Amino acid sequence: MNARSVTVIDYGIGNLLNVVRALQHCGADVTVVDQASQVQDLPERLVLPGVGAFADGMLELKTRGFDDLVKRYADAQRPFLGICVGAQMLFDVGEEFGDTPGLGLIPGRVQPVSVFGADGQPHRIPHIGWSALTLPPARAGWEGGILSCVQPGEPMYFVHSFSPVPTHEEHRLADTLYDGVRICAAVARDHIYGCQFHPERSAAHGLSVLSAFLEL
Numbered sequence: 001m002n003a004r005s006v007t008v009i010d011y012g013i014g015n016l017l018n019v020v021r022a023l024q025h026c027g028a029d030v031t032v033v034d035q036a037s038q039v040q041d042l043p044e045r046l047v048l049p050g051v052g053a054f055a056d057g058m059l060e061l062k063t064r065g066f067d068d069l070v071k072r073y074a075d076a077q078r079p080f081l082g083i084c085v086g087a088q089m090l091f092d093v094g095e096e097f098g099d100t101p102g103l104g105l106i107p108g109r110v111q112p113v114s115v116f117g118a119d120g121q122p123h124r125i126p127h128i129g130w131s132a133l134t135l136p137p138a139r140a141g142w143e144g145g146i147l148s149c150v151q152p153g154e155p156m157y158f159v160h161s162f163s164p165v166p167t168h169e170e171h172r173l174a175d176t177l178y179d180g181v182r183i184c185a186a187v188a189r190d191h192i193y194g195c196q197f198h199p200e201r202s203a204a205h206g207l208s209v210l211s212a213f214l215e216l
Helices: 016-025 054-063 066-075 203-215
Strands: 005-009 029-033 046-048 080-083 091-094 106-112 127-134 155-160 162-166 172-178 181-189 192-195
Touching: 005 016, 016 029, 016 203, 046 066, 054 066, 054 091, 066 080, 091 162, 127 181, 155 203, 162 181
Parallel strands: 005 029, 005 046, 046 080, 080 192, 091 106
Antiparallel strands: 106 162, 127 155, 127 172, 172 181, 181 192
16 A cells, blocks of 8 residues: 555545645545445545534534544554544534534543633634644644644644644644634644644645655
8 A cells, every 4th residue: 555645534524625635735645435334444544624513524424434434543543634623523522502422532622712812802703814833831842743844833724613622731732822812723642633723725834734644
């Protein structure tokens, strides 16, 4: 099998085309599947993109059999990347439109982005635009993972109203600040990664994230 092969999950609501093109630009051999039954052998790498609502995403994953596939894949200790809602669904529960169980691969909840900045003034929701990545307090650096080629302060592109809140600080890979409010921008647990930002829409910095994923 191609050492840079990637399987991308199509569950009907993902930002699929841009993700596939970005991965191909980085040298990946991409296979897209829209039913878990199409996957005979566990892939070398698995990507779960996403836009839209948490509950809709989980419903489609279950309907197409991808929830079990993702959990089996996680047990196999191979590189996995969730993007935006795909990253949110890695968590235990999403609070959008009431509590919806997630995949439970990273402890924590997906909660609304605060409608107020750190100064107490209201700001726009959803959080849209370029925002700089920062190191969480529990992280000394980003060596060896998907952010290995990214420097603190470099911007990524965000579009979201909810964001993950990991139970354990060590699962926070990167944060960003929205008018002074701390938001979890990326998560990592062993071989499982998630980006709240969109690497496929984040120009050269985002492509470096996907390239680093391909090298895992």
